[in-house]
Structure formats: C-alpha cells, structure tokens
Amino acid sequence: MGKYSIGEFEEVVLLAVAILFENAYGISIKKEIENRLDRKVSVGAMRTALNRLEDKGYLESEFGEATAIRGGKRKRFFKVTPYGKMALEKVMETRKQLWEAIPAIAFDFKFV
Amino acid sequence: MNPQANLTPPKIPLKFLRWFCNDNLIEDVEGDLSELFNARRNQNQAWARLLFTVDVLLLFRPGIVRNFQFALRLIKYAMLRNYFKIAIRNSFRHKGYALLNLLGLVVGIASSILILLWVDNEVGMDKFHVNGDKIYQVFRNMKQSNGVVTTTGTVPKPLGDLVMAEYPEVSEVARISWPVDLNIGIAEDVAEEEGRFASKNFLSLFSFQLVAGDKNNALNELNSILISQTVAGKYFGDNWENALSHSLRVDDQYDVIVTGVFEDIGDNSTLDFDFILSTQAFFNLNEWVNDWGNGSFYTFLSIDDSEKARIVGSRIFNEINDHTEGNSNAGDETVILHKFEDTYLHSNFDNGVVSGGRIDYVNIMTVVAIFLLVVACINFMNLTTAQSNKRAKEIGLRKVMGAQKRAISTQFFFEAFLFTTIAVLLSVLVVMLVLPAFNNLVDKSLFIDFTELKTWYFLGGVTVVMGFLSGTYPAILLPAFNLIESSKGGIKQPAFTAYLRKGLVIFQFAISTLLIIGTSVIYKQIDYILTKDLGIDKENLVAVRMEGDLSKRLETYKTELSRIPEITAVSAASGNPINYGRSTSSASWEGKDPTEGYEVKVILSDEDFIETMGMEMLSGRSFSKQLTDSTNFIINEAASKLIGFDDPLEKDLSFWGIDGKIIGVVKNFNSSDLYEPIAPLIITCVDPSRSSIALIRIEGNIGEALIAIEEVTQKLNPGADFDYQFIDQAYADIYENELTVSALATIFAVISILISCLGLLGLASYSAEQRSREIGVRKVHGASVSQILILLSKDYSRLMILAFVLAVPFGYYLTQNWLDNFEFRTALDPFLFILAGVITFVIGVLTVAAKSYQAATVNPVNSLKHE
Structure with a gap:
C-alpha cells in the first residue's frame, strides 16, 4: 500500500475514532466498534492498535479530565490527524480502484 | 451510581x-x-x-509491555546455555586442568567450612540464654604474694547478699556451685552423678528448659532436687512427669524430693550438671560461706543494660576489701564484672584484666579459614588465566561473530560461578564425609545444620565471593585480547599478567610457609610443656580419689598399698599438686607487712609427700615420721623469697590458726599451668586425713599395679567408685585446647601447601607447554635434561625464596606474640623458620621439577615437527 501502511483492524479503529470525533477514548472506541461491526474487541487488541496508529502518526491524543468511575484516572482522547485522514482516503481509493478493476464476469455466479 | x-x-x-x-x-x-x-x-x-x-x-503483549528488553533477555538466556555447554566441553577437553582447579577449590572450601563449623560452635557457646546479654558474672581478683593477680569466679556469699540488698541496678543475684560428685539413687540402686548447687532464681535467669516441674518454684524447698532427663530415665522411665515428687537418697544421708526434670545440658553450655540441689541446703551446712574472706559459689548478676553494669562495676570494685578490714583470713581482693556470654572465649585474666583465652584460637582459625579460601581462589585465577591462550581462538571467533567485551566477561564470570557452585556442592559432600573424623579430633559434635539460615547465607556467600574473586581477573583480562591475534590462535598476554601470576604464587606460598612456621612453633611449645621438668616426677604416678571416709583410714590404706610389689611409694594430698588451687591469705610470719594481703597456696599432705613426688629439697629437711612434724612446714622457693628471710629454716610461720616452724625449702615446682608464674606455697602434714587423693608411685608393670590398687581400694571402701588418673595424663589434659589447635593447624598447613602445589603444578605445566619449542631447540643444540630442568625450575625457585622472605617477619611477630602468653615458654628457634622455608621450597620445587622433567624428556622431534 505504498507509504500508507495500515491493517484491517487498524483501519476500523481509525474510522471509529473519526466517527466519535471529540469523544474518542478507549472505551467509547471499543463500544463503537462492537456496536457497529458486531464483533468483540478486547482492550488489549484495541490498545495495541491505537498505539501503533499513534506511532505511525495517524492519530494524536491528549488527556482529558479524571473521573471517579475510572478510578481517578484521566481519559486519553484520540483525534485523527490530517495524515491519518490521507491514509484512510488512500485505503478507500485503493479499494475502489481494485473494485473497478474486477471484470464484471468475475462476479457473475449464475453458472456456477 | x-x-x-x-x-x-x-x-x-x-x-x-x-x-x-x-x-x-x-x-x-x-x-x-x-x-x-x-x-x-x-x-x-x-x-x-x-x-x-x-x-x-x-x-500482556508487545507494545503494551514496558521496555524490559525481553527479547534481549531471551538471547542472553540462550547464550548462558551456550556458555554452560562450552564450559563443560572445555573441562572435558582439558580434564587435568579442570580436575586441578576443582580439587583445589573443593579442598579449600571444605577445609574452611570445617574450620568455620568449629569456630561457630566455639562462638555459640553459652549463647542460648534468652537473657544472655543481661547476665554478668562476678570475679574476684586476688593479689598473690608474688605480685601477680589471680582471678577466680568463687565469690564470698555475703558479697552477693549485699549486692542484692543495696544495688538498685541489679535485679537478680543467682549462684551456682562448682561441679560436685554425689551418689544419688533409690535404696541400693545408686550411681555417682555430677551436679551443682544452684540458687532459686538460677532457673529463671538462665534458659535451661524444664520438661517437667515448675521453673519458678522448683528450687524453693531445701530438699528439692532437679535431675536431668538422663538421670530421670534411669530411675523413673521416659515419662518425665512420673519422676516428680518421688524421693531420692543423696550420699546415703539426705532424702530429697524431685521437683523438676530438665533437658540434658547440651554441648553448647559451659555450665553442665546432671542434678541441681538448693544452694541454701549447702549454706546451712557450711558456716564458712558467711565469711567475707572465703570464696564460695559462682555469682551472677542480672543487670538491664551496659550503662548500669558500668555503674555496678565501679561501685563493687572495692566491696570485699571494705568488708574485710581486720579480717585475718582476707587478702587484698578486688571485684570485677564480666559478661557471662563472654567468659568462655575470654577466660584468661592477666593481672585482673581480661586478656583473651580461647578467642585467640578462634581468631587464629578464622584467619586460617580465610587464608585457605584466598589460596584456593588464587589457584583458580592462575589456572584460568594461564590456560586462557587455549581459549584465544574461541574468544576471537566470538568477537568476530559480534560478541561485545561485556558478553565475554559475562562468559568467564559465568564459568567461575559455575565452577565455584560445583565446588561448593562437592565441598559440602566432602565435609559431611569427614565430619565424624573431624569431630573425633576436636572432641565436639559438629554438623552442618541445613535448617539454619546462616548455613545457606554462608554457602551462598562463599559461592558468590569466590566466584567473583576468581572470575574477575579472567573476565577483565580475556575480553581485552586483540581480535586478530587471538583468532590466529597465538596471543601474547600482557607482561603484567605474568607478574601478577607470580605475585599470587608468592602470596600463596608465603601463606603456606607462615602456617608451617606457626604450626611448628605451636608444636615446639607443646613439646616444651609436656617434657618440661616441673620439679615433680610426673611419670608413673597415679592419683586415686579417696571416696567417703577412706582418708580417715589413710594409714591402713597406705600400708595395704605398700604391700603391692610394683608400688614404691605412697603419699596423699589435698589435690593434684601440678594443678593446685587451694590457698590462704591468713599466712603470717615475723616481719610481714600487715597491710599487705597475700594469697599463699597450701597443700595438705602427709610425711611421704616430698619423696613420693620426687621433689628436690633446696635446704633443710623433708618431713619425717620419727620427728613430730605435724606443725612444721615446708615452703617452696617462691614462698621463701616472699617471706624474705636469708635463712628461712626454723623460722615461725602461721596460718589457719596453726603456729609452726619452717623446716625445709623445696625447689620450685609448677603447681599451676605454664601460663602462670610459680606461686608461693606451703606444704603441711598437720592432718593427713584431710587429703582427698592418694598419690602412688609405680615401678614395673603398670597394668598389674592398677589392678592391685583397685582391689585394695575396693576392699577398704566397698561400693565406692575406683577413680584414678595418671598425673602425666592429667597434666596433658590441661593443654587439651592447645593440642587440638596444634592438630588443626598441622592439618590445615598441609592442606594449604597442597592447594598451593596444585596451582603450581598447573602453572608449571603451562609454562612447559609454552616453551616446548624452545626446549626442543635447546635439546637439538645439545642441552642436557638436567640443564633444561634447572632452566624451567629456576623461575619458580626464585618465587619460593621471595615467599619465604615475606613470611618470616610475619611469622616471627605472630608466633612471638602467642608465646608471650606463657610464663614458661620455649625460645623461638631460627631453625624452625628455616625448616619451614626448606619444606615449602622442596615441595614447591619438586612439583615444578616433576612437571618440567616430563617436558625435558620429550623427544625434540615431536615438539619441533610442526614448525
């Protein structure tokens, strides 16, 4: 995928962060994915993905307020960076190109 | 929420x-x-x-887990496995070296474990008392007539009473007697047991455990007796409670009630006894204890802290003198306190001040243990570095493959630790094997207590320290090898490593020489002690204890004994004359300074004493049966000097209320151990029936004589034990400690030189290998085997000589210091030093020569064909 390397799960997480906009932090992202995609997400897997995305520069984060329900710990809010947006667009574009390249006959299953 | x-x-x-x-x-x-x-x-x-x-x-997955360098760890673990494998392969390839290495380490570590077990046992003596740090023993310094102060633990009873009543710092005063032998039993079933009298609070102050009875009031009654498990087992079986409130008969005179059974006294207690009777019972029967001038039982004070002890110590100092003014029975006596726990190791008093004791031997042996460990470490270092050339290729290859210096030093540390761990494990095995023999030698029952945490600390500590010491040098030296040279296989070690190796060899052999010097001096002194002319002919002289009222029938006993053909002379005395303690300060003579109190020893004996003992008269005459000598005295030279008459004969002398004349002066003889100068002494035959032992001179078959003596004794005194002792044996027993230490020192001196030689053997074969081509070339050019031998041994001989030079001053200082403890001592003989030097030199050179001979006889073709 050229310079925008991104995995399937990473893509999902990145999109979820974008959907949540200003309310994207660990648990909300997890719930968003679980609700929308109907799949289980473990804290560990998501956390790792978030880390990796941040390392790659697709995400940035800042701490919010501490709350009692979090045992006095602060939330870390994530935001998609412009570079992250470019990566998502690139992925979408690549997929589109690929879709377009599929000959119509390939998905014509009538005879099988 | x-x-x-x-x-x-x-x-x-x-x-x-x-x-x-x-x-x-x-x-x-x-x-x-x-x-x-x-x-x-x-x-x-x-x-x-x-x-x-x-x-x-x-x-718990990568990315979340903090940076533990987990990956790196795994690599290290794999490397450790590799190091392990390589170490094992290397040892198998060079079996000889590995064996030398291991043997040196095992012998060194095992010896030091043995020594430290002994030291630990010595140091642990009397340490089991819970209140140990609060117990102080009272000692009495008696100024002797020769100006020397002797110190004794027997303390006047009134002193203890006074302290209890008037010293607020002292919370308790406990007393215990010297060991007494009494016949104890039920009806006819009687056996002699050794026990002591003790005061009520003795049991609460000291931590002797009762298995039956109540510690707090077991000694309340005059007729209470506490017995050990052994004694209780004899009469009442194994259920200790059964023994309580039964009665026992003591010496066929007194009935006592068992009020408690205590655990048998262990080896770690200096106070030992098989029964305890009430001190009050003894005091009631012995009026003399109430006199301030008479020493009675050992007295212990319980004082909370050392500050208070200091106060008590300064206040008590003159307490006896203050109470004995005008008392003719009292001498010049001061009182000191000594922590009870320390009395075992610090039991020597020099002029009333503690001056060592067994602690000297404990210190010596600890140093020896450390020496042995150091010597073993040095071996390991030397052998490893000497052998490192063989590892040069390996190190080179490792470096080429990217090993850092740190990795290579890790490898050599690992090897050192591996070796020391194996060595420590083997040593423990060896120690367990030789412990029975060692226990026999030192007369203790030592064992490795694996339940004790300090055992593990020690073993772990030794592994770490030895591993570190022996691993550091190779671990620093080897990684520094030049990559190219080492991969080619030939490596020139820096010059300082050769010097260091030589220095270490010198150090090793200096220590061995030092140990040999020490051992031989101890030997010589002991030999001096045992063969010294004491002024008494101690050979073929038997002392038989006179039990019961046998001493009242002394004349009959003597006549009966004289009939035995092997017996040449019989006398009696109030104690063993070569280890005699009874004294008086009541002696007075014309011109005596009345303000000075002096202790003079008194031997109660009979008319035949001087002849039987083989003593020599200096002037005057010995006692005689014909003349009535019961109020005449014989004094020794020291007493004569003290009294100060030019001619002491026929001068008046009185003590214990007996007025008499001096009729003879006997040559000085040693009436106490050779640490002490000869004390003034009076011999009297005023009342031979107060003697406690019969002294019998035997000539001829000793076995038969003994049987005959026993027969006579049993006939006159049926039922009593026949208790005898050879005087020369009794004399040697006094120096048991010294004998043990000398045996230990000998063994460990031998071991030390053995380890050093193992190392030397390794080094010698290393240098022979290094120079094999040189030797080949020399032989080709016509060098003889002996020339090559000399060439190879020369270097090492020089080291031996340097080691000797180094050892002599230390040896001189240390041995002279030890000898100074003795009043009677052998002179330091330069011959001993030379002997020690020669022994180490010869052994060392022989070791090198043996290895060199092998190298020198190799056919030069073999060593040169690779060129």
Missing part, C-alpha cells in the same frame, strides 16, 4: 498490570479497565472481576 461505586478492581491483576505496563500507557489503560470493570460490576461482580483479569492478561 450505586453506593458501591468505589469498589475497586481485583488487586493482583492490577498490580501485575502496573508492573508490566508501559509508563506512557498505564494511566489511561488502567482508567479504561476501571471504567469497564465498573460498568460490568453493575451486572455481575464476580464476572466483572474475572473479565478484568482476562483483559489484563490480554494486555
């Missing part, structure tokens, strides 16, 4: 998370988990806890 909102997630997974989680992530990861937990908890608490744990475990 419900009121339980503050309930926290499970602790252990949380701790785990905090431990492994990356610092940058921990805050919001933990926050996320807590939030999740709280959300789930509302549905099902147990389920929430479980899920929390699962989540934490799922978080």
